[in-house]
Amino acid sequence: MEHFDEAAYRDSLIARGMEPGLATDVAANVAANRPRLLNKSVTKLLDTPEAMANEPATAIKAPSKTSSAPSAPAPKSTRKPKRAPQGEVSQKESQAKRDAVLQKTMEEVKKEQLSLFDIAPWDDDMRAIPNDIARTALFTVKNKRKPREALQGQPIYSYNQDVRITFSGIELRAEDDELVWQQMLEYSKRFPIGLPISFTFYELCTDLGWPINGKYYKKAEDSLTRLQASALQFQSSRLGTLVSLSLLRRFGILDRGKRSSRCQVELEEEMVYLFAGDHYTIFVWEKYRKLTPTARRLFDYFASHKQPFPLALDKFQQMCGSDTARAAKWKEQSKAACSELTNSGLVAGSWVNGDMIYCKR
Structure with missing residues (x-):
């Protein structure tokens, strides 16, 4: 098992804006639960549809019998009762099982204060992207001089036929939004999932390899705003349906206009589902972003x-x-x-x- 440096983890939380007392508690909690949790291998809960299919279905009780006197027989109807198509019933049962597994997994993640790094680890000179996003047209390569479209319930092309995405929001592009989102995943990876993290525009532009000036600070802010305002309906055979998933749950600027100004973002907790079961790709950031x-x-x-x-x-x-x-x-x-x-x-x-x-x- 990889050695966990509790002190270094605490310092990294403080460096990203967490209060020292809370950072100490979080680091201690993660250190205490990490061995048991990693041995349990939470990541495998969402590995395959077959794993979800093994979840027990809810039993349906038969109506109880009574000893009361029989009533007069009701007149027989010549109309046969409608039955749901077998495929539709199976699909609903599968979705219910997936939902149960997803809920169980998220409860476990919250309880143990897991970070994205615990579920999908990658080195600091690398970045990561979920495979189900990498093979779609969520981030486009349209001409930067062409205005971005405002989309509402727009189907997004996916190379994987079993993945279906509809998107609402301002069009996202690979030129900037893909990189900014990947950097948000990097900033968030060592924090308990769902916890706010903070950084400066200087840090963000430096990590993206962008010039350090007002123009690119504005470019970064615009991208963060688009990511926060996005809404994805995501469906796949592995995960079922995730309703209204945003690439960033929250984004704001603290102390705007002051030297102490910092950005604060939160990732959607459900984002972990896209990474679980090793369904993600890592790459060398320095080469990739260029x-x-x-x-x-x-x-x-x-x-x-x-x-x-x-x-x-x-x-x-x-x-x-x-x-x-x-x-x-x-x-x-x-x-x-x-x-x-x-x-x-x-x-x-x-x-x-x-x-x-x-x-x-």
Whole structure:
């Protein structure tokens, strides 16, 4: 088991804005419960649909018999009672079982004050993204000069056919929003899930590799506002339906205009479900954040698979939410993304052959 440094964990909580007394209590609680909890392996609770199917269904009691005198027989109806389709019944039962497991898991996470790092650990020079998000068009690569769309209940393309997402909010883009969200996951990973964390715009822009000036502080604030105002309806065979999940539950600025000004955010507690069961991808942040949006989205796809399966150009365009009109131009853009990805060192090689994109790790 990985050694847990209680003092270092406490100091990291204080450095992120937590009161020293609370930080001491949280660190002690995590240290006390960590061995038992990690041995129990909470992450496996959400590993597969089969695991959820093993949860016992609620028993239905048969009506009790009575010894009272029989009443006169009711007239027989010639109309057969309506029965719900078998598939619909099975689907509702499966969803009920998933809901029970999700609730049980979240109660355990809250009770033990687990952090995202306890469930999905990654090193500080790495970042992470859930696979079910990496393979969707949630973060687009549209031209930055084109105004962002305001979307309401918009279906989001997913390469995985069993994942369905609808989105409400201002369009999110890979150029900034994807990176800012990943950095929020990084800031939050060592805090108990659902606890507010704080940071400065200086820290955020530094970690993103953005210039330190008012323009980029405003860019960061706008992105955080979009992430907080987002609403996702998420459904998959693994998790069932998660209702109204926001990429950031809360965002605010404390002491705005003062030298002591700090941002404060909270992640949705349900965000942990997307990571549970090792359904996430980690990558080298320094290289990843320097990629252009199209090259980064290409890496999202290849890195989120154990085997880098070839990707059709038209599927990649859908995954990017690209509005490039001509297929020939998109092919050239994809070739450029392959070259950039290869030169980054994140993969051994990537190239286009015919209408398919290939990758070698």
